Amino acid sequence: MSQHDVHDVIAQLVPPGSRVLDLGCGNGALLAHLRDARQCTGYGIELDDAKVMQCVQRGVNVIQRNLEEGLSLFEDNSFDVVLQLDTLQHLRNTVDMLRETARVGKQGIVSFPNFAHWPHRLSVLRGRMPVTRSLPYQWYDTPNIRVATFADFEVLAEQNGLRILESFGVHEGEIVTRWPNLMASKAVFKFERR
Amino acid sequence: MHFEAPLPLQSGAVLKDYTLVYETYGQLNADRSNAVLVCHALNASHHVAGVHADEQGRPLPKSEGWWDNLIGPGKPLDTNRFFVIGINNPGSCFGSTGPMHTNPATGQPYGADFPVVTVEDWVNAQARLLDQLGITQLAAVLGGSLGGMQALSWTLQHPQRVRHCVAVATAPNLSAQNIAFNEVARQAIVTDPDFHQGHFYAHGVVPRRGLRVARMIGHITYLSDDVMEEKFGRELVGRTLGDAPNYSTQDIEFQVESYLRYQGDKFSDYFDANTYLLITRALDYFDPARLHGGDLAAAMKQALAKFLVISFTTDWRFSPARSREIVKALVDNRHDVSYAEIDAPHGHDAFLLDDPRYHGVVRAYFERIAQELQATQTPLTTSQGQALKVAV
Numbered sequence: 351m352s353q354h355d356v357h358d359v360i361a362q363l364v365p366p367g368s369r370v371l372d373l374g375c376g377n378g379a380l381l382a383h384l385r386d387a388r389q390c391t392g393y394g395i396e397l398d399d400a401k402v403m404q405c406v407q408r409g410v411n412v413i414q415r416n417l418e419e420g421l422s423l424f425e426d427n428s429f430d431v432v433l434q435l436d437t438l439q440h441l442r443n444t445v446d447m448l449r450e451t452a453r454v455g456k457q458g459i460v461s462f463p464n465f466a467h468w469p470h471r472l473s474v475l476r477g478r479m480p481v482t483r484s485l486p487y488q489w490y491d492t493p494n495i496r497v498a499t500f501a502d503f504e505v506l507a508e509q510n511g512l513r514i515l516e517s518f519g520v521h522e523g524e525i526v527t528r529w530p531n532l533m534a535s536k537a538v539f540k541f542e543r544r
Numbered sequence: 545m546h547f548e549a550p551l552p553l554q555s556g557a558v559l560k561d562y563t564l565v566y567e568t569y570g571q572l573n574a575d576r577s578n579a580v581l582v583c584h585a586l587n588a589s590h591h592v593a594g595v596h597a598d599e600q601g602r603p604l605p606k607s608e609g610w611w612d613n614l615i616g617p618g619k620p621l622d623t624n625r626f627f628v629i630g631i632n633n634p635g636s637c638f639g640s641t642g643p644m645h646t647n648p649a650t651g652q653p654y655g656a657d658f659p660v661v662t663v664e665d666w667v668n669a670q671a672r673l674l675d676q677l678g679i680t681q682l683a684a685v686l687g688g689s690l691g692g693m694q695a696l697s698w699t700l701q702h703p704q705r706v707r708h709c710v711a712v713a714t715a716p717n718l719s720a721q722n723i724a725f726n727e728v729a730r731q732a733i734v735t736d737p738d739f740h741q742g743h744f745y746a747h748g749v750v751p752r753r754g755l756r757v758a759r760m761i762g763h764i765t766y767l768s769d770d771v772m773e774e775k776f777g778r779e780l781v782g783r784t785l786g787d788a789p790n791y792s793t794q795d796i797e798f799q800v801e802s803y804l805r806y807q808g809d810k811f812s813d814y815f816d817a818n819t820y821l822l823i824t825r826a827l828d829y830f831d832p833a834r835l836h837g838g839d840l841a842a843a844m845k846q847a848l849a850k851f852l853v854i855s856f857t858t859d860w861r862f863s864p865a866r867s868r869e870i871v872k873a874l875v876d877n878r879h880d881v882s883y884a885e886i887d888a889p890h891g892h893d894a895f896l897l898d899d900p901r902y903h904g905v906v907r908a909y910f911e912r913i914a915q916e917l918q919a920t921q922t923p924l925t926t927s928q929g930q931a932l933k934v935a936v
Contacts, residue, residue: 369878393875399886399901406852406882406908409915413871413883423872 356461356536357383359520360435363459363540364388368430371395371455373417373447374437378405385410392429395421418443424454435461439494448510452543457515464519464530464537466499471532484535500531507541516540545676551634551669557659561648564673565639566590566631569615570623572679578917579679580626580910581670582611583687583694586762586823587815589638592630593623611688613898620907625914626683631670635661635822643818644745656742656818663690663830667697671705681705683913685849688712688895689862690823693830696870699847700832706849708913710906713859713895715866716840716873717831722861725765726824729758733817742818751817756808758820763807768858768891776800840869841876850880852909854902856894857887882909 357380364370366388372381375394378401384390393411396402405412413423418441432455434447439462441447451458463484464470473480479489487494498506500519507514519526519534526534550560567590572579582592593609593616615621615628632640635658643658650657674682685706687695692714699709718726733739736754740747767775778785779799789797796802836842851874855867864885874881884905888894894902 391878393881399884399904402882402884403901403904403908406884406905407911409912411880411882413875413881414885415883423868423875425876428875 356435356520356523359523359525359538360433360459360461361388363516363538364390364431364433366390368392369428370431370433371424371429372433372435373421373451374434374440375401375405375410375412377401378408378410378412380433380435381405381410382408417441417447420446421450421454426453427456429455430457431455432458434458436463438462439496439498442495444496445506445510448506448512452510452512452541457540457542458512459538459540460503461520461536461538462496462498462503463494464500464534465497466501466531467521467535468532482535498537500534500537503537503539507539511544512541513544514539514541545673547672549672551665551672553659553665554662555660559634559641559659559661559665562634562641562669563639564631564634564641564669566629566673567592567594567609568630568677569593569628570617570626572627572677573917576679577681577683577920578626578914579674579677579682580621580628580684580686581674581682581698582615582621582628582630583666583670583685583691583698584610584630584633584636585687585689585691586820586827587811588691589636590630590632590640591638593619593628610896613896614903614906620903621686621910622914625917626910629674629677629679631673633661633666634669635819635826637814637816637819642816643742643822644816653743653745654818655745656821658818658822660825660829661822662826663693663697664701666826667694667701670694670698671702674705681707683917684708684710684910686710686712687714689714689892690827690830692862693827697830697832699849699851700843703846703848707916708852708909709847709849710852710854710909711867711870712854713856713862713867713892714870715862716833716869718827719866723828725761725861726828728761730821730824732757732761733820736817739817742821744817750812752812755812755815755817755820756805759808759811759815760804763804765861766892768860768889770858771890771893772800774889776803840873844870844873844879845877847874847877847879851882852905853881853883854895854905855883855885856890856892856902857885858889859892859894861892 368390370390370392372394375396381394395415397416402414432451470480517539519530520536521534546563550558588610591609592611595603596607617624632638634641643654647654685695685698692711695709695711698706733754736751738749739751776799781802832843833840853867855864871883886902888899
């Protein structure tokens, strides 16, 4: 699944003209796409120097910041949508970030690799941690310090007072709505504060 | 450039009949849309880039502009694309009307009677010069440190005239600690017996000792602890580390002392004491939030420009936290802003050095501005093609 396909899938969830905050915005491609195709405005947060420069090259507003330090730059409800795509699994303060996402945004969209995807289950059944396209690292050098399943997030969202508006899996560029916890390599949730 | 019309100052005083020196680089395009104003900091001038030449046109050694690593043909701020302007601020000592010039009211040098000038006054003076050059709107205003304050102030005083603002290693105002350092420097100068209440020109002396100490304290604050450690450590002058010291309280023992004294001596040779007082005061007074009850977001509301804010992690004189205050105020107003926090070891001085990450971001930002210009521009026709123009 190319990065572009994921962008299209996620972009469909963002209402045109939205004010967007993209946490861990990488090279700014999605924000540029949202700006050009859906007239969205807003900011990205990124830590990596090279990616910050790529955002500037794209003309995307980027703020260099470590997400572990929180979102104190932003007031409550200051964005229509806060994106946290493939970022959650790298953060130590997962719950704080989720709450912060819900605080500054009217809606949040989260995506992360689904640990319960069947090839991962198979691998664990065989007694080994999975090394797959969606989780491509060995256990000892993975940047994914949080691994979770599609079903796990539903529980966490419930515990933190979030109402799930939409949820589905994505696998090889296709949206997976049937047994996403088993059949999808990536989990996507759109939520708001209850 | 000479100005007959008096310049009203924030203090209520008036600067009548003044001259501003400036340099330009590159060519102004046909629709006058590619001008970039570069604002200078404490001890710098209008000579931002390029080198000076002797009468035969040969480049003079060590005459590079203070931001020559950033500005020039093919450099991050590319003078093949942009028309760059450096202006020496009034009150400075590099050619524009300042304390050593004649006060028309007395026929004597201004000295300490030169009126207090503020960042806002400088911006107004710069705007008048741009009027004369026929530039109604800047593609960008760029500055570091005190220059960054001027860049910020441009977007508030003349919001329609600035499309982009690049503010490097700066702050929305000085902290108490920062004012304190300035006060120590000023006290060093005014308590020098050669200061003569600021009228030392008439006595044929210069408060050299005061200037030296002022520069030394300033210099310490521009460097990080780490970079000083790396540069000097506990290195002794003329001896190796294991050797016994001189057991003297007056001799130069450590390399860092030698370095500071050298910097102090060099500075006192060329810098004017009254200018040092004026410029540190301009730093102290800058506080755009003051008229808004301390609310910086309210102050930044009127800006129309897009912003690039840059800070350096080891800069403790203008720390990243201060730049983030600017970013927050802009974000609160939904202004366009990008912010780079460069992990550089050099302290405040980093803004004058050529860190590739820092220069990369500046280059990327100006390339975007150049693309915008191309998109809106009528075909480019060359005006009189002078590569470097110095006008006095």
